[in-house]
């Protein structure tokens with residue numbers, strides 16, 4: 001098959017497993033909106049409910065978290081007309097292509113995934129088969145749309161390499177140039193927002209300490225209190241970002257500020273050099289409240305009409321299928337799977 005030119009298309013997904021944080025906003029949503037606004041790509045965003053159920057999810061909570069995540073996308077500025085927004089389980093092609101990729105990917109590749117090792121831990125015998133196969137489903141999400149660019153946080157880099165490996169092996173085994181070799185997009189000052197209690201660990205919804213993270217649902221007082229109590233060192237801010245090399249907690253707060261203010265870490269340093277934490281932290285809290293409060297208010301407004309959210313997702317799923325179906329059909333043809341006509 002002749003090499004084909006791929007439409008510049010962004011795909012990314014977030015799991016509706018509850019508890020959205022500042023990390024999800026700065027590391028994912030804010031960048032998704034920028035890519036939508038840039039107008040250079042078609043943008044496809046997915047609430048990956050099939051990924052969420054690789055670990056136990058209470059059904060009612062999953063339903064709620066899916067709608068809440070949709071509200072988060074919309075409140076941050078994803079426009080369901082300009083972007084495609086839907087939940088994964090409404091587009092059957094994800095599970096279908098994932099099966100085909102289960103037969104392309106190798107056990108050894110999956111076993112090397114650090115997320116698998118972290119999540120399954122010592123208890124891997126008892127982990128779901130879905131958790132092991134998770135990266136093949138993720139590759140299917142991306143390649144079902146022939147996506148060329150995938151914005152994610154640093155933690156997903158290894159899964160994207162595996163996606164490239166699956167695409168390359170499929171193309172090689174079947175002698176085609178059918179799937180694109182997708183580019184990860186990991187950029188911006190806040191691709192890895194760290195815990196407010198420990199600058200060496202990622203800010204995460206699963207951290208036992210609520211003080212370690214800013215939740216999208218936190219009110220202004222809580223946000224201010226969490227930044228006030230954020231762990232730092234006693235030194236004031238130096239002249240340059242490079243001078244923060246051995247100060248992970250300090251660096252994290254600067255990165256967060258830069259992400260929220262839409263500027264660079266160097267610019268934040270230039271503005272605040274010499275300041276103590278007693279001065280910087282309240283400014284950071286004020287900025288965070290200014291940026292996050294309108295989003296949480298808008299989420300609450302959107303959540304008041306669940307039927308409308310469901311309509312948006314159903315329409316997104318229809319538009320997603322329109323791209324996905326021909327790609328899945330072509331994949332099956334390439335593999336020699338017979339279809340009636």
Ligand code: AMP
Pocket residue numbers: 013014015023024026027028151152153154155156190191192193194202203204
């Ligand atoms: P998760 O909530 O872990 O499924 O992550 C959803 C998206 O948010 C992915 O693109 C992650 O890489 C990103 N993300 C989650 N936590 C952080 C964080 N602390 N810093 C930067 N990005 C994050």
Ligand code: TRP
Pocket residue numbers: 011012013014015048051137138141142150151152156159
């Ligand atoms: N594994 C990603 C995460 O936990 C979520 C995800 C699933 C995803 N499918 C994707 C991200 C496709 C980007 C592209 O964050």
